[in-house]
Amino acid sequence: MFTIGLLASGKGSNIQAIIEYIKTEGLSIKPGVVLTDNPSSGALEIAKREGIEHHCIPEKKYKTILSQKTEKEYVRVLKEYKVDLVCLAGFMRVIKEELLGSFTGRTINIHPSLLPAFPGLEAWKQALNYGVKFTGCTTHFVEADIDSGPIILQAVVPVLKDDTPETLHKRIQEKEHIIYPLTIKLIAEGKLSISGRKVYITS
Numbered sequence: 001m002f003t004i005g006l007l008a009s010g011k012g013s014n015i016q017a018i019i020e021y022i023k024t025e026g027l028s029i030k031p032g033v034v035l036t037d038n039p040s041s042g043a044l045e046i047a048k049r050e051g052i053e054h055h056c057i058p059e060k061k062y063k064t065i066l067s068q069k070t071e072k073e074y075v076r077v078l079k080e081y082k083v084d085l086v087c088l089a090g091f092m093r094v095i096k097e098e099l100l101g102s103f104t105g106r107t108i109n110i111h112p113s114l115l116p117a118f119p120g121l122e123a124w125k126q127a128l129n130y131g132v133k134f135t136g137c138t139t140h141f142v143e144a145d146i147d148s149g150p151i152i153l154q155a156v157v158p159v160l161k162d163d164t165p166e167t168l169h170k171r172i173q174e175k176e177h178i179i180y181p182l183t184i185k186l187i188a189e190g191k192l193s194i195s196g197r198k199v200y201i202t203s
């Protein structure tokens with residue numbers, strides 16, 4: 001069974017969408033463990049409800065990164081659950097060598113913009129303030145630089161005249177809930193090949 005580890009800090013709607021998709025499609029993918037740095041993350045509630053192993057591993061020393069010691073602990077747990085793929089879903093800390101070295105080419109993320117536009121925080125607000133007519137979301141492999149790795153899938157969302165940050169983010173998330181589960185399925189089924197920065201879907 002292809003096992004995924006899910007890391008989140010926030011409400012966990014992507015995790016919910018991934019779990020639903022696995023169930024409704026009857027995929028041979030096991031959500032092995034949900035990990036969070038935030039004891040109030042909705043991801044923990046979802047994991048409990050769905051009967052998925054879960055752990056909160058907080059980081060006391062830093063706000064936006066993990067200390068080497070804490071990152072090592074994440075790796076230890078991911079290995080304990082024999083995770084094949086690490087899926088970041090709104091995990092609000094920059095992942096570094098400790099984890100990326102252990103899961104090289106096996107760590108993915110979802111970002112709420114059409115990368116390489118608007119990397120970083122609150123990308124939907126950045127898009128709205130910039131005045132773009134279209135934004136969207138991107139799944140990508142994770143590399144050391146933030147929101148930089150090879151792009152897997154993207155979905156486009158038009159920016160509407162009356163959009164607020166909230167309405168735009170909501171429509172972006174609707175697309176996230178489609179492309180993230182699909183990305184995981186493609187990887188689990190061995191249907192992606194990578195050449196440099198380019199990711200190809202094979203049939």
Ligand code: GRF
Nearest residue numbers: 010011012013014090111112
């Ligand atoms: C999503 O918008 C994702 O693109 C970003 O963090 C957010 C997580 O949302 N990386 P949720 O916790 O899955 O609802």
